Amino acid sequence: MLALLAMADCMQDWPEPVVRVQALAESGLAAIPRCYVKPLCDRPAPAADDDASSGLSIPVVDLRGGGGDELGDQLAEAVAAACRGWGFFQVVNHGVRPELMRAAREAWRGFFRLPLPEKQKYANSPRTYEGYGSRLGVEKGAILDWGDYYFLHLSPEAAKSPAKYWPANPVICKEVSEEYGGEVIGLCERLMRLLSASLGLDETRFQEAFGGAECGACLRANYYPRCPQPDLTLGLSAHSDPGVLTVLLADDHVHGLQVRRRDGHWVTVQPLPDAFIVNVGDQIQILSNSMYKSVEHRVIVNAEEERISLALFYNPRGDVPVAPAPELVTPERPSLYPPMTFDEYRVYVRKNGPKGKAQLEALKGQSITENNE
Ligand SMILES: O=C(O)CCC(=O)C(=O)O
Numbered sequence: 001m002l003a004l005l006a007m008a009d010c011m012q013d014w015p016e017p018v019v020r021v022q023a024l025a026e027s028g029l030a031a032i033p034r035c036y037v038k039p040l041c042d043r044p045a046p047a048a049d050d051d052a053s054s055g056l057s058i059p060v061v062d063l064r065g066g067g068g069d070e071l072g073d074q075l076a077e078a079v080a081a082a083c084r085g086w087g088f089f090q091v092v093n094h095g096v097r098p099e100l101m102r103a104a105r106e107a108w109r110g111f112f113r114l115p116l117p118e119k120q121k122y123a124n125s126p127r128t129y130e131g132y133g134s135r136l137g138v139e140k141g142a143i144l145d146w147g148d149y150y151f152l153h154l155s156p157e158a159a160k161s162p163a164k165y166w167p168a169n170p171v172i173c174k175e176v177s178e179e180y181g182g183e184v185i186g187l188c189e190r191l192m193r194l195l196s197a198s199l200g201l202d203e204t205r206f207q208e209a210f211g212g213a214e215c216g217a218c219l220r221a222n223y224y225p226r227c228p229q230p231d232l233t234l235g236l237s238a239h240s241d242p243g244v245l246t247v248l249l250a251d252d253h254v255h256g257l258q259v260r261r262r263d264g265h266w267v268t269v270q271p272l273p274d275a276f277i278v279n280v281g282d283q284i285q286i287l288s289n290s291m292y293k294s295v296e297h298r299v300i301v302n303a304e305e306e307r308i309s310l311a312l313f314y315n316p317r318g319d320v321p322v323a324p325a326p327e328l329v330t331p332e333r334p335s336l337y338p339p340m341t342f343d344e345y346r347v348y349v350r351k352n353g354p355k356g357k358a359q360l361e362a363l364k365g366q367s368i369t370e371n372n373e
Pocket residue numbers: 220222236241248250256257297298299308309311
């Protein structure tokens with residue numbers, strides 16, 4: 001606990017003055033500053049070498065129906081195959097209204113189009129991350145990503161900071177995001193039942209293990225400006241998501257999300273119209289004792305067009321210890337992770353910023369306190 005408090009303490013402020021990537025991009029510079037230039041091993045491959053050109057793509061799961069036993073079983077099987085093979089899938093016929101999806105994306109696009117001083121009123125700090133931000137992690141001298149974002153908690157109510165919470169403009173932003181959040185949280189709850197059933201567990205098992213009706217949900221609107229040297233940098237570095245599930249609404253016409261295949265190659269996702277992209281987070285890897293694994297993903301940028309995406313992170317209740325479900329632990333498959341709460345895990349991950357899967361791997365067989373020291 002003391003280690004956790006000490007860590008939270010070093011996260012009061014960013015280690016360097018924050019520069020808005022959008023302002024840099026709009027200044028018309030021809031070369032990106034050194035602090036955005038990734039080491040060679042992290043730079044995106046030239047488009048022609050991308051696995052998208054080989055026709056590979058993440059699976060698509062059609063959620064229509066599924067109420068009856070047989071259809072429900074088929075759906076659970078489709079989800080199991082997608083989680084085992086990729087940890088990423090697109091969902092169609094998911095029940096969230098396409099007009100609401102578009103309205104939410106356009107409301108946030110409107111926010112990023114506001115003049116800089118207006119956006120600066122919502123500048124965030126690493127203490128809660130809520131608000132307008134341009135970096136993840138507090139490591140001094142870190143190589144930064146080519147993107148800005150707006151982050152906020154949708155639920156539970158108690159997690160929200162009272163000050164500067166929702167941007168006042170665009171006026172529609174709060175209403176549309178809350179409505180959108182409500183529908184996507186409903187989708188997450190449905191996916192949780194399918195995931196649970198797909199591992200042969202009672203369909204409420206996952207939800208209960210993560211805190212029942214008090215699971216958390218956060219929204220991050222990501223904005224990736226045009227970049228004069230897209231081959232040298234990333235919009236978002238490789239990472240796995242710390243929570244339970246992420247439901248991503250990608251840009252309607254600009255690609256950018258790449259998923260790391262089991263063999264290490266990066267595949268660019270081609271979003272289907274009105275689909276969501278879903279991925280398994282670290283908490284599912286922990287609860288399933290690594291039967292389902294969270295998967296690294298990253299974002300590439302381009303010189304021609306800005307890109308926007310909305311990521312809804314569905315998280316466990318902050319104070320519930322999460323550990324491998326006893327039903328999934330056997331003598332041949334012993335428990336891989338120590339129990340830890342999401343509040344502890346999030347501080348640990350936030351301190352370091354995006355680091356592929358290194359952070360979760362480092363926890364295997366150790367306690368979070370050892371790692372927080
Ligand atoms: O913008 C994207 O496509 C992905 C965003 C993402 O991975 C995230 O917000 O964690």
